[in-house]
Amino acid sequence: MLLTAAWVLGLIVVPQLRMIERAFIVDQRGDEAALVATEIERAYARVFAIDQDLLRAADGAAAPTAPSPFAPSPSSRATGAASPERTAALEAEKAEAQARIVELEAREAEIQAADRTTYALGNFTGMSRIHAWIFVSTLFYALCVTVLSFLACYPVAYAVATARRGERVALLMLGLVIPYAINELLRIFSWVMILEKQGILNGALDALGLIDMAAGEGVRFVASNGAVFVVMVYAYILFMVFPIYNTIETLDRNQIEAARDLGASAWRIHWRVVLPHAKPGIAVGAVMTFMLSAGSIAAPEIVGRGLHPDWFSQVIYRRFFESSNWNQGSAYALVLLVACVVFVLVVMKLFRVGIRDIAK
Amino acid sequence: MDGNDVALTGVSMRFGDFTAVHPTDLTIGAGEFFSILGPSGCGKTTILRMISGFLDPSSGDIAIGGRSMAGIGPNRRPTALIFQNLALFPLMTVWENVAFGLEARGVALADRKRRADELLALVALDGQGGKKPTELSGGQRQRVAVARALAVEPAVLLLDEPLSALDLKLRQHMRAELKDIQRRTGVTFIYITHDQGEALTMSDRIAVMNAGRVEQVGTGDEIYDTPASPFVATFVGEQNMFQGRVASVSGGTAVVDTALGPLHGVARGGLAAGDQALVFVRPERVGLVEADDGEAVNRVDAEVERRDLEGSFVNLFLRAGDQRISLHLTNAGAGRDVVSGRRRVGFRPADAVVMGVGEVARE
Ligand SMILES: Nc1ncnc2c1ncn2[C@@H]1O[C@H](COP(=O)(O)OP(=O)(O)OP(=O)(O)O)[C@@H](O)[C@H]1O
Ligand SMILES: [Mg+2]
Numbered sequence: 001m002l003l004t005a006a007w008v009l010g011l012i013v014v015p016q017l018r019m020i021e022r023a024f025i026v027d028q029r030g031d032e033a034a035l036v037a038t039e040i041e042r043a044y045a046r047v048f049a050i051d052q053d054l055l056r057a058a059d060g061a062a063a064p065t066a067p068s069p070f071a072p073s074p075s076s077r078a079t080g081a082a083s084p085e086r087t088a089a090l091e092a093e094k095a096e097a098q099a100r101i102v103e104l105e106a107r108e109a110e111i112q113a114a115d116r117t118t119y120a121l122g123n124f125t126g127m128s129r130i131h132a133w134i135f136v137s138t139l140f141y142a143l144c145v146t147v148l149s150f151l152a153c154y155p156v157a158y159a160v161a162t163a164r165r166g167e168r169v170a171l172l173m174l175g176l177v178i179p180y181a182i183n184e185l186l187r188i189f190s191w192v193m194i195l196e197k198q199g200i201l202n203g204a205l206d207a208l209g210l211i212d213m214a215a216g217e218g219v220r221f222v223a224s225n226g227a228v229f230v231v232m233v234y235a236y237i238l239f240m241v242f243p244i245y246n247t248i249e250t251l252d253r254n255q256i257e258a259a260r261d262l263g264a265s266a267w268r269i270h271w272r273v274v275l276p277h278a279k280p281g282i283a284v285g286a287v288m289t290f291m292l293s294a295g296s297i298a299a300p301e302i303v304g305r306g307l308h309p310d311w312f313s314q315v316i317y318r319r320f321f322e323s324s325n326w327n328q329g330s331a332y333a334l335v336l337l338v339a340c341v342v343f344v345l346v347v348m349k350l351f352r353v354g355i356r357d358i359a360k
Numbered sequence: 361m362d363g364n365d366v367a368l369t370g371v372s373m374r375f376g377d378f379t380a381v382h383p384t385d386l387t388i389g390a391g392e393f394f395s396i397l398g399p400s401g402c403g404k405t406t407i408l409r410m411i412s413g414f415l416d417p418s419s420g421d422i423a424i425g426g427r428s429m430a431g432i433g434p435n436r437r438p439t440a441l442i443f444q445n446l447a448l449f450p451l452m453t454v455w456e457n458v459a460f461g462l463e464a465r466g467v468a469l470a471d472r473k474r475r476a477d478e479l480l481a482l483v484a485l486d487g488q489g490g491k492k493p494t495e496l497s498g499g500q501r502q503r504v505a506v507a508r509a510l511a512v513e514p515a516v517l518l519l520d521e522p523l524s525a526l527d528l529k530l531r532q533h534m535r536a537e538l539k540d541i542q543r544r545t546g547v548t549f550i551y552i553t554h555d556q557g558e559a560l561t562m563s564d565r566i567a568v569m570n571a572g573r574v575e576q577v578g579t580g581d582e583i584y585d586t587p588a589s590p591f592v593a594t595f596v597g598e599q600n601m602f603q604g605r606v607a608s609v610s611g612g613t614a615v616v617d618t619a620l621g622p623l624h625g626v627a628r629g630g631l632a633a634g635d636q637a638l639v640f641v642r643p644e645r646v647g648l649v650e651a652d653d654g655e656a657v658n659r660v661d662a663e664v665e666r667r668d669l670e671g672s673f674v675n676l677f678l679r680a681g682d683q684r685i686s687l688h689l690t691n692a693g694a695g696r697d698v699v700s701g702r703r704r705v706g707f708r709p710a711d712a713v714v715m716g717v718g719e720v721a722r723e
Pocket of ligand 1: 375378380398399400401402403404405406407554
C-alpha cells in the first residue's frame with residue numbers, strides 16, 4: 001500500500017506536476033541560456049579532443065606506431081613523431097578553451113541568478129501557426145489510426161470470439177500475441193523493411209511483374225502518412241482486438257442466431273446486435289489506440305524519416321532535445337494530453353458510452 | 361391454414377462419427393401442436409435446428425408447405441425459433457424486440473410500432489412495449505419471445521423447451537396460454553420438451569425420441585396406453601414392470617411366466633412362445649383386491665411397504681420378493697386405503713402391455 005503510494009507519487013504525480021509547472025514557466029532569456037549551455041558543452045568536447053591528441057603525441061614519442069584508424073580527424077595532423085612545437089600549440093589551445101569554459105559558466109550562473117522565471121501562458125500562446133496546425137493534424141491522424149484500427153480489428157475480434165473450436169481460438173490468439181513478444185522497435189523496423197523502396201512489398205510487386213525494380217521503379221511507401229498509419233494500426237492492434245474480443249465473447253450466440261432466424265442480414269445483425277453489445281469494448285480499444293497513436297514518437301520518426309507530415313509528438317521531442325526548450329516542450333505535451341482527454345470524452349459522449357460501461 | 365405442414369423424409373444428422381439423429385421420417389400437419397419428447401441429449405434440439413435451417417441434414421430432405429428447404433438459410437425460411445433461453449435482445453426495448461423481424465424486412469417505423477402493439481396485446485403485454493426485457497418477469501419475457509417470433513408471421517413456430525426456466529405455477533399457466541395462442545393463430549407449433557406432462561397436456565400429437573431415433577408418434581392417449589417400445593412405456597408416465605418368458609400368445613393376448621406366476625396382457629409387436637418379454641401395467645390400473653374375489657388371472661400377493669399421500673391420489677408401494685409394485689389409488693377419504701401386511705393386488709389383462717425386451721428409460 002505504502003509502496004503503491006510511493007510509486008504513484010514518485011513516478012507519476014511529482015514528474016507530472018513538475019512538467020505542468022515547467023509548462024507555465026516563461027523564460028524570456030531561454031534562448032540565450034540554451035545557447036550558452038550548448039557552447040559550454042562544445043568547449044568541453046574540444047578540451048577532451050585536445051587531451052586525446054596530447055596523450056597520443058606522448059605515446060608517439062615513446063614508441064612510434066602506425067596511426068590509429070580510430071583517431072579523430074584533428075589528430076591526423078599529429079601523425080608521426082610528436083614535435084615539441086605541436087605539443088605546445090595543443091597546450092595553448094587547451095588553455096584557451098578552458099578559459100572560455102570558465103567565462104561561459106560564469107555567464108550561465110549569471111543568467112540563472114537573474115531570476116527571470118515567471119509564470120505565464122507564453123508557452124501556450126507562443127505556439128507557432130505551423131505547430132498549431134501540426135497539433136490539429138495529429139489529432140486527426142490519431143483519429144484516422146483509431147478508425148482504421150477499428151475497421152481492421154473488429155472482424156478479427158468477431159471471428160476469434162465466435163470461432164467454434166478451442167484450437168482456432170488458441171491459434172488466432174497466438175498469431176496476435178506472439179508478434180507482441182517482439183520488441184516494439186523491431187516490429188516497426190520490420191515494417192520499414194517491408195515498405196521500403198527496395199523492400200519486400202516492392203519486391204513482391206516486382207515479382208508479380210507490376211513494377212520493374214531494376215529500372216528504378218518502385219513505390220515509396222515509407223515516408224508517407226499511409227505507411228505511418230499502417231505501422232501504427234499494427235503496433236496497437238492488440239489494444240483494439242482484446243477489448244472488443246472480450247465483449248463479443250460475452251454475447252449470447254443465441255442472440256445472433258435469433259436475429260438471423262428473424263430474417264436479419266449479416267449487416268443488420270452486426271449493426272443492431274453485435275456492435276451495440278460490443279460498444280464498451282470498442283470504446284476501450286478506441287481510447288487506448290487514440291491515446292497511444294497521438295503520443296507515439298517511434299512510428300512517425302522511424303517510418304516517416306522526416307519526409308512525411310510531422311506529428312505533434314515529434315515537435316515535442318524536438319522542443320526537448322533539439323531546441324533544449326524544456327518549458328515549451330512541457331507546455332506542448334500538456335496541451336496534447338489535455339486535448340486527448342477532452343477529445344476522448346467528447347467522442348464517448350457522442351457515442352453514449354459511459355465511463356461505467358467501460359469499467360465493466 | 362395451408363402451407364404450414366412440415367415433412368421430414370430420411371433426415372439424419374451426423375457430427376463426425378457420432379450420429380445425433382438417425383434417418384427419420386416425420387409428417388407434421390398444418391396448424392398442429394406437435395411435441396417432440398425425449399430425454400436430454402436424444403437429438404431434439406438437433407432436429408429443431410435442422411428444421412429452422414441452422415444445421416444442414418447429413419441426409420434426407422425437409423419440406424415446409426411442400427417446398428424443399430434444402431439450401432435455404434434460416435433467415436429465409438417460413439419458420440421462427442424460440443430459444444431455450446429466449447435470446448431476447450437486452451439492449452432493445454420490448455417493442456423493438458417484437459418488431460425486429462419486421463425491421464429486418466424493411467417495414468416502415470409506424471407500421472412496425474402498430475404491429476408490435478397488436479402482438480403485445482395478443483400476448484397480454486399491452487403497454488409494456490417501452491420497457492427493457494430485463495425489467496419484465498420470467499413469464500412476461502416468455503411472452504415477448506412468442507410475440508417476437510409471431511411478428512414475422514411464420515408458418516411454423518419452433519419452440520425449444522421454452523418453459524423450462526419457469527417455476528411450476530407459471531409453467532402451467534404458460535402452457536394454457538401457448539395452447540391458446542396456437543389455436544388463435546393457426547400456426548403450426550413444433551414444441552420440444554423433456555417434460556412429459558407438458559407434452560401430454562398441450563399436444564395434438566407427440567413424437568417420443570430416444571438416442572437419435574423417433575420411437576413412436578401418436579396422440580397422447582396412444583403414447584400413454586399403447587406404447588410402441590419398452591422405452592416409450594417407461595419414459596412416459598410411471599410403470600410397473602415384470603420380466604419373464606412368453607408362455608403363449610393367442611388372440612392378441614400373451615401370457616408371460618414371471619417370478620410371480622403367469623401374467624396376462626395385450627401383446628405388442630411380434631411375440632412368440634419362449635421369447636424373453638416385459639409386462640407393463642400403470643400404477644393407477646392396479647388395484648387392491650380381496651383375496652377371495654374368485655378371479656385367478658393377474659393376481660399377486662405382496663407386502664405393503666409404504667403409503668405416500670399425494671392429495672387426490674395415494675401411492676402405495678408393495679414388495680413381492682424382488683419385485684416392487686406401486687399403486688396409485690384415488691383418495692377415497694377417511695384413510696380408507698391405509699393398509700398393512702400382506703395384501704392381494706390385481707389388474708385387468710386389457711390394462712397390461714406385453715413387449716419384447718428392450719431399452720427402458722432410466723428413472
Ligand atoms: N455441434 C455438435 N457437434 C457434436 N455433437 C453435437 C453437436 N450438437 C449436438 N451434438 C450432440 O448431439 C446429441 C444431441 O444433441 P441435442 O442438442 O439435439 O440434444 P437434446 O435432445 O436437445 O438435449 P437437451 O434436452 O439436453 O437439450 C448430443 O449427444 C450432443 O452432444
Ligand atoms: Mg436441447
